[in-house]
Amino acid sequence: MKSKFTNWWQSGSPWIWLNAGAVSASIIVVFGLLLLIAMRGMGHFWPADIQQIEYQTEDGVKRIIGEHISTEFIGRIRYEESGGKAPEGALEVERRLIKTGNREILGTDFRWLDAQHIKSTDAPKHLAVIEREEWGNFYGYLNTVSEQQQVVATGGAAWSELLKRIERVRDLRAEIHTLERGEIGAINYSLERLRLKRKMLALEGDDTPDNLAAISGEEKVLDQRYQHLRKQLLVLKTEINRDQASFEVMDGRVVNISLANIISALQPNSMGVADKLFQYFHNFKNFMLDDPREANTEGGVFPAIFGTVMMVLLMSILVTPMGVIAALYLREYARQGTMIRIIRIAVNNLAGVPSIVYGVFGLGFFVYFLGGNIDRLFFPEAAPAPVFGTPGLLWASLTLSLLTLPVVIVSTEEGLARIPSALREGSLALGATKFETIWKVVLPMASPAIMTGLILAIARAAGEVAPLMLVGVVKLAPELPLDENFPFMHVERKFMHLGFHIYDVGFQSPNVEAARPLVYATAFLLVMVIVLLNITAIMLRNRLREKFKAFEH
Numbered sequence: 001m002k003s004k005f006t007n008w009w010q011s012g013s014p015w016i017w018l019n020a021g022a023v024s025a026s027i028i029v030v031f032g033l034l035l036l037i038a039m040r041g042m043g044h045f046w047p048a049d050i051q052q053i054e055y056q057t058e059d060g061v062k063r064i065i066g067e068h069i070s071t072e073f074i075g076r077i078r079y080e081e082s083g084g085k086a087p088e089g090a091l092e093v094e095r096r097l098i099k100t101g102n103r104e105i106l107g108t109d110f111r112w113l114d115a116q117h118i119k120s121t122d123a124p125k126h127l128a129v130i131e132r133e134e135w136g137n138f139y140g141y142l143n144t145v146s147e148q149q150q151v152v153a154t155g156g157a158a159w160s161e162l163l164k165r166i167e168r169v170r171d172l173r174a175e176i177h178t179l180e181r182g183e184i185g186a187i188n189y190s191l192e193r194l195r196l197k198r199k200m201l202a203l204e205g206d207d208t209p210d211n212l213a214a215i216s217g218e219e220k221v222l223d224q225r226y227q228h229l230r231k232q233l234l235v236l237k238t239e240i241n242r243d244q245a246s247f248e249v250m251d252g253r254v255v256n257i258s259l260a261n262i263i264s265a266l267q268p269n270s271m272g273v274a275d276k277l278f279q280y281f282h283n284f285k286n287f288m289l290d291d292p293r294e295a296n297t298e299g300g301v302f303p304a305i306f307g308t309v310m311m312v313l314l315m316s317i318l319v320t321p322m323g324v325i326a327a328l329y330l331r332e333y334a335r336q337g338t339m340i341r342i343i344r345i346a347v348n349n350l351a352g353v354p355s356i357v358y359g360v361f362g363l364g365f366f367v368y369f370l371g372g373n374i375d376r377l378f379f380p381e382a383a384p385a386p387v388f389g390t391p392g393l394l395w396a397s398l399t400l401s402l403l404t405l406p407v408v409i410v411s412t413e414e415g416l417a418r419i420p421s422a423l424r425e426g427s428l429a430l431g432a433t434k435f436e437t438i439w440k441v442v443l444p445m446a447s448p449a450i451m452t453g454l455i456l457a458i459a460r461a462a463g464e465v466a467p468l469m470l471v472g473v474v475k476l477a478p479e480l481p482l483d484e485n486f487p488f489m490h491v492e493r494k495f496m497h498l499g500f501h502i503y504d505v506g507f508q509s510p511n512v513e514a515a516r517p518l519v520y521a522t523a524f525l526l527v528m529v530i531v532l533l534n535i536t537a538i539m540l541r542n543r544l545r546e547k548f549k550a551f552e553h
Contacts, residue, residue: 043517045280047280049123050067050127051065051067051122054121063252066099069098069513084114087116099514102255123269124269130265136511142162143158166265187226191219240260287300295509297514306482307498314393315401320450322408324408328443358400359469390494391472391494393472393490393492396471412446459530459534477495477496502519
């Protein structure tokens with residue numbers, strides 16, 4: 001007689017529990033990883049208190065001002081091998097990483113302090129944190145605010161005056177940005193188009209005096225407009241450089257900073273929880289909407305978010321019709337046999353090809369061959385500068401379309417196979433053609449499966465980096481692929497991508513400590529972008545599934 005254990009084992013219950021345990025463990029690991037990334041990344045935007053530390057050195061007690069980043073404990077032997085002297089009987093030595101900022105003054109904006117040499121720690125309320133366009137954060141005490149070298153505020157009134165003038169500088173900076181990127185940018189774009197038009201007329205032999213005079217007239221009008229805007233720009237730049245502020249840094253020196261270089265100023269030690277919470281969301285908003293600065297280790301990631309979403313949307317538009325048409329041919333039109341089986345095996349194998357191989361193919365075929373020929377045929381006036389014969393958004397999207405094409409084909413074929421043949425036969429019996437049957441009966445019912453393939457394609461394409469490094473992604477793209485200049489959508493331009501941004505900041509940054517929290521924040525943001533794109537596709541798929549559920553039964 002079989003024991004209860006044998007019966008239980010043979011019933012398959014252990015494998016059910018094993019499966020459930022594996023799934024649960026995977027979910028816990030995924031959510032734990034996301035939580036770790038979120039905590040380390042999103043915590044970067046919280047306005048932390050600034051410490052003033054009295055630190056014992058060989059030259060006496062020195063004042064250190066900065067933000068406490070982390071604490072670590074190292075073994076006694078390792079510590080003494082690095083040149084330190086551990087306390088008597090201690091097995092470990094505590095060290096604290098302090099962000100001291102003021103990189104242009106101190107040479108580095110991070111330093112390790114041994115806890116045993118720290119005499120005292122304080123958090124004075126008047127310590128200021130200045131976020132700058134260049135050189136990272138600045139820490140110190142505000143002394144005076146000046147206008148054209150004349151002191152206008154000092155002492156307790158200086159801080160409110162500084163904030164008021166920073167707000168003025170912020171408005172001027174926005175006006176300058178609007179002029180440079182808007183009207184002046186449009187004029188430069190139009191002048192470049194006229195230059196190419198003039199060159200095209202010369203190539204075609206139509207550079208008659210009348211045609212050249214018409215172009216010269218347009219250039220003259222644009223130049224007059226540019227000179228007018230340039231005067232406005234010079235006035236604004238003079239205004240923005242009007243004010244300065246002086247600060248005392250931790251070694252006692254007084255440093256003057258132009259307010260044109262200041263983005264924001266805080267005194268976090270005097271802020272309450274509500275103020276810090278407001279500033280936290282403000283910092284996160286700036287991270288989402290600003291351009292990157294300081295070799296991508298400061299500022300925001302908006303161009304990378306925009307480029308990622310644009311590439312995924314364009315890839316989706318390209319891969320869906322290609323995948324659906326291929327699946328329709330394989331399932332509905334092709335005679336099933338050895339050749340079709342070989343094609344299906346090839347499609348399945350394509351899903352396992354390393355992504356970098358697709359990147360090399362995209363560079364060779366799309367960029368050099370296809371793009372180069374398009375330039376020779378349609379843009380000869382731009383030579384030797386390439387238009388489409390260089391990596392860009394279009395070629396990156398096409399490359400990822402090929403990368404994700406097998407997923408869409410397989411998913412669509414599975415959806416087509418699940419549609420009862422009786423529906424096809426009924427449509428044909430009512431007089432519909434095969435095309436009408438596919439278009440009005442088969443495809444609508446297969447749309448949930450098509451959306452499933454698209455969801456999988458988005459999930460893979462949004463996180464790819466290796467092929468994009470060859471076919472369009474760059475470290476910094478000053479111009480977005482979408483702007484106000486005709487034809488508005490510039491698919492030939494290079495673009496930024498969140499995945500490549502993570503790689504660049506994490507592995508190519510000259511300031512590793514400053515870049516680390518941004519790596520976590522950008523990684524978490526990339527996951528959220530992929531999740532939002534997938535949720536949108538899933539909601540659309542569920543609506544389609546509910547719509548055609550009655551036909552399945």
